[in-house]
Amino acid sequence: xxxxxxxxxxxxxxxxxxxxxxxxxxxxxxxxxxxxxxxxxxxxxxxxxxxxxxxxxxxxxxxxxxxxxxxxxxxxxxxxxxxxxxxxxxxxxxxxxxxxxxxxxxxxxxxxxxxxxxxxxxxxxxxxxxxxxxxxxxxxxxxxxxxxxxxxxxxxxxxxxxxxxxxxxxxxxxxxxxxxxxxxxxxxxxxxxxxxxxxxxxxxxxxxxxxxxxxxxxxxxxxxxxxxxxxxxxxxxxxxxxxxxxxxxxxxxxxxxxxxxxxxxxxxxxxxxxxxxxxxxxxxxxxxxxxxxxxxxxxxxxxxxxxxxxxxxxxxxxxxxxxxxxxxxxxxxxxxxxxxxxxxxxxxxxxxx
Numbered sequence: 001x002x003x004x005x006x007x008x009x010x011x012x013x014x015x016x017x018x019x020x021x022x023x024x025x026x027x028x029x030x031x032x033x034x035x036x037x038x039x040x041x042x043x044x045x046x047x048x049x050x051x052x053x054x055x056x057x058x059x060x061x062x063x064x065x066x067x068x069x070x071x072x073x074x075x076x077x078x079x080x081x082x083x084x085x086x087x088x089x090x091x092x093x094x095x096x097x098x099x100x101x102x103x104x105x106x107x108x109x110x111x112x113x114x115x116x117x118x119x120x121x122x123x124x125x126x127x128x129x130x131x132x133x134x135x136x137x138x139x140x141x142x143x144x145x146x147x148x149x150x151x152x153x154x155x156x157x158x159x160x161x162x163x164x165x166x167x168x169x170x171x172x173x174x175x176x177x178x179x180x181x182x183x184x185x186x187x188x189x190x191x192x193x194x195x196x197x198x199x200x201x202x203x204x205x206x207x208x209x210x211x212x213x214x215x216x217x218x219x220x221x222x223x224x225x226x227x228x229x230x231x232x233x234x235x236x237x238x239x240x241x242x243x244x245x246x247x248x249x250x251x252x253x254x255x256x257x258x259x260x261x262x263x264x265x266x267x268x269x270x271x272x273x274x275x276x277x278x279x280x281x282x283x284x285x286x287x288x289x290x291x292x293x294x295x296x297x298x299x300x301x302x303x304x305x306x307x308x309x310x311x312x313x314x315x316x317x318x319x320x321x322x323x324x325x326x327x328x329x330x331x332x333x334x335x336x337x338x339x340x341x342x343x344x345x346x347x348x349x350x351x352x353x
Contacts, residue, residue: 040181047109059289092316125175167226218242
């Protein structure tokens with residue numbers, strides 16, 4: 001084996017799981033497989049940044065990887081193959097945080113969040129059409145045009161304002177926005193898909209495979225194109241002939257707490273990632289990234305946190321952060337009352353209260 005082989009083997013990995021933002025040039029992504037190439041048009045401008053949300057989720061991260069090597073390789077495989085990640089694990093282990101980790105490290109802009117509940121449908125993720133608002137706007141326009149026409153007859157006025165366009169009343173959802181033709185992929189977080197109606201995973205199959213969808217209201221419209229609202233605040237997009245197709249398939253992170261099984265056809269289109277509780281060193285790095293320092297009691301609390309998880313308890317990362325933050329308060333004392341408060345913060349979530 002030559003000395004260059006290890007370095008060459010590393011070249012396929014573009015994600016290191018540190019969450020460190022790129023400096024200068026954005027990191028290149030692996031080439032697209034021939035069967036995952038799309039030709040969406042017209043190209044969209046780069047998405048907005050949302051560093052405030054990323055900082056709330058990740059803190060000021062450093063170069064310490066927040067995933068183990070096997071998990072990092074699965075994420076890189078999903079990036080290379082342009083396939084969604086199906087992330088499972090205990091509540092609070094950091095499944096949804098992975099989307100923010102990838103977006104910041106790869107310079108992919110604001111994360112699009114689609115939070116799933118039992119009533120969520122595929123259309124909720126794709127787009128919404130405010131039909132009532134459109135009808136009211138058209139009625140108001142006609143009434144105004146009539147009034148302006150009567151005044152114009154008396155005063156010799158010209159034409160009135162143009163009618164409202166259908167695009168003014170269509171807003172793309174998180175999934176619909178992620179499938180716009182961006183030059184670099186967007187990051188879409190589909191959070192807690194296992195809470196959905198039984199049909200939603202199957203409904204997603206066509207979109208996840210084809211990277212496109214139609215907006216029937218625009219397909220039927222006589223205009224060649226329409227400018228619609230997106231899930232990014234204040235940002236609009238042009239849709240031609242009522243069809244949205246991506247250029248780069250989005251980075252899709254689908255989380256599940258394991259409350260149900262998904263159909264085999266759905267699982268076949270995803271790469272599975274079972275997230276484990278971070279190691280002691282990773283937990284200390286996470287504490288430091290959020291608190292900008294390592295408080296005196298941090299190591300003891302991390303050791304207690306790890307011990308309780310190894311004993312079979314269910315605990316989340318925010319419990320640890322809350323406990324470390326509390327003990328860092330200048331006036332807090334770990335006396336009898338303080339110990340009871342820490343016990344409450346670090347309680348086993350599997351036991352209910």
